Amino acid sequence: MIPKHARILVVDDEPDVLFALKLLLKTEVREVVTEKNPELLLSLLRQQHFDAVLLDMNYRSGQATGNEGFYWLGRILEHDPTTAVILITAYGDVRTAVRALKAGATDFLLKPWHNDQLLQTLTTALQPKTGSKSGSSPKKQVGPAAAIALLGESDAMQEVRAIIEKVAPTEANVLLLGENGTGKELVAKSLHEQSRRAARPYVAADVAALSEGLFESELFGHTKGAFTDAQASRVGRFEAATGGTLFLDEIGNIGLPQQAKLLTALQNRQVVPVGSNVPVPVDIRLLSATNAPLHALVARGTFRQDLMYRLNTVEITLPPLRERADDVQLLARHFAQVYAARNRQPEPEFSAAALRKLREHTWPGNVRELQHAVERAVILAVGPVLLPADFSFRSPESAPAFGAAATVAEQPLPLLEVEKNTIRQAIERHQGNLTKAAKELGLTRTALYRRLDKHDI
Numbered sequence: 268m269i270p271k272h273a274r275i276l277v278v279d280d281e282p283d284v285l286f287a288l289k290l291l292l293k294t295e296v297r298e299v300v301t302e303k304n305p306e307l308l309l310s311l312l313r314q315q316h317f318d319a320v321l322l323d324m325n326y327r328s329g330q331a332t333g334n335e336g337f338y339w340l341g342r343i344l345e346h347d348p349t350t351a352v353i354l355i356t357a358y359g360d361v362r363t364a365v366r367a368l369k370a371g372a373t374d375f376l377l378k379p380w381h382n383d384q385l386l387q388t389l390t391t392a393l394q395p396k397t398g399s400k401s402g403s404s405p406k407k408q409v410g411p412a413a414a415i416a417l418l419g420e421s422d423a424m425q426e427v428r429a430i431i432e433k434v435a436p437t438e439a440n441v442l443l444l445g446e447n448g449t450g451k452e453l454v455a456k457s458l459h460e461q462s463r464r465a466a467r468p469y470v471a472a473d474v475a476a477l478s479e480g481l482f483e484s485e486l487f488g489h490t491k492g493a494f495t496d497a498q499a500s501r502v503g504r505f506e507a508a509t510g511g512t513l514f515l516d517e518i519g520n521i522g523l524p525q526q527a528k529l530l531t532a533l534q535n536r537q538v539v540p541v542g543s544n545v546p547v548p549v550d551i552r553l554l555s556a557t558n559a560p561l562h563a564l565v566a567r568g569t570f571r572q573d574l575m576y577r578l579n580t581v582e583i584t585l586p587p588l589r590e591r592a593d594d595v596q597l598l599a600r601h602f603a604q605v606y607a608a609r610n611r612q613p614e615p616e617f618s619a620a621a622l623r624k625l626r627e628h629t630w631p632g633n634v635r636e637l638q639h640a641v642e643r644a645v646i647l648a649v650g651p652v653l654l655p656a657d658f659s660f661r662s663p664e665s666a667p668a669f670g671a672a673a674t675v676a677e678q679p680l681p682l683l684e685v686e687k688n689t690i691r692q693a694i695e696r697h698q699g700n701l702t703k704a705a706k707e708l709g710l711t712r713t714a715l716y717r718r719l720d721k722h723d724i
């Protein structure tokens with residue numbers, strides 16, 4: 268049975284699909300939220316924790332590449348790698364489904380689905396994970412603001428944690444600086460969790476993604492009829508965060524007009540929704556982040572100094588991963604454990620050479636890049652030990668030293684051909700139904716997925 272307390276988000280552009288899934292699931296779980304616009308997915312995830320997301324792969328009629336689905340899958344897992352994402356894809360599109368599993372989806376459903384099968388898939392996806400060491404299994408978020416632990420034993424990370432501990436209980440605005448993927452958003456969540464506002468909302472907004480027009484209505488809200496598409500009034504992020512924390516990400520990318528509006532709101536501690544002339548008082552603690560060199564932007568005149576002083580009562584700079592190589596091993600093992608548990612695989616070991624390779628890489632994408640590299644390795648690895656060949660990086664200094672083993676594996680041995688044909692025929696016999704094909708072949712679904720990947724079926 269699906270856990271009764273579960274919260275499910277369904278994203279699909281077909282209203283009929285949304286209606287049918289809502290009808291089916293609303294008696295099974297605590298909450299079902301449906302959304303037809305995938306652009307709103309991240310803001311929904313930031314406002315509320317969802318245990319699982321049912322995600323359609325294609326959003327534009329006539330398009331069946333699934334690329335949009337992959338994009339959104341990546342964004343969901345970036346936001347919280349422990350979210351169970353079940354992709355909904357066109358019947359028979361096995362290739363896309365396998366690619367989706369490799370990209371981190373928990374499972375997939377083929378349209379049209381059988382309700383029993385859908386409920387079973389959700390039940391499995393939401394089962395507590397097993398196979399990881401006790402006490403350190405990946406934590407599901409327990410509320411909208413629950414954060415994944417900020418790991419790292421390097422001096423730099425210990426210092427960051429010490430500042431967080433000191434600053435979190437205060438009302439100070441905090442500006443988080445650092446390259447992409449260094450953990451700024453994770454720090455923002457930790458600050459909120461350790462603050463006196465922890466029981467109140469944590470609301471995040473990626474302000475760089477907001478066009479100039481949207482900026483005001485998104486942050487300050489709007490009244491019904493304020494502009495053509497405003498069919499109902501809407502509360503802005505400031506108001507939604509009342510009593511809690513507002514996290515503004517990519518703050519360095521907003522233009523001067525938006526900066527002026529933000530500064531006015533912060534100075535007056537009130538916002539005026541678009542289309543209204545009645546100010547709404549707001550009580551928020553402001554956290555913001557950027558990977559831009561904000562001080563240099565101020566010096567250049569593209570970022571207002573007075574706004575920066577409002578934002579950076581305390582500044583925390585997250586060091587790039589290449590400057591804390593000591594943390595690489597610890598993080599790699601952590602992610603291996605998380606992804607092994609998610610894929611219901613035993614936790615792999617790392618060979619000494621693989622660890623050396625990870626340590627020597629320069630990690631331009633920082634912890635996020637490491638996380639994805641380990642996830643890929645865990646899914647695609649053939650044995651219980653991760654080898655250097657399981658990690659391939661684009662940068663020349665860490666080009667994979669595959670050597671002979673890979674060459675042998677790539678040769679189409681007759682035995683491999685037999686296996687490939689057998690699998691292909693089983694799938695054809697069952698018209699793309701992998702569960703049935705796996706059963707006939709005497710394999711688990713996961714074992715079948717691995718073989719599909721191995722043979723590029």
Ligand SMILES: Nc1ncnc2c1ncn2[C@@H]1O[C@H](COP(=O)(O)OP(=O)(O)OP(=O)(O)O)[C@@H](O)[C@H]1O
Binds near residue numbers: 348415
């Ligand atoms: N110290 C850490 N311990 C555990 N996980 C981490 C750590 N730092 C980052 N991560 C993970 O790496 C991923 C990227 O982190 P996060 O989104 O916080 O980075 P960011 O600096 O906000 O990135 P961006 O600037 O691109 O928005 C997340 O999945 C996060 O959970």
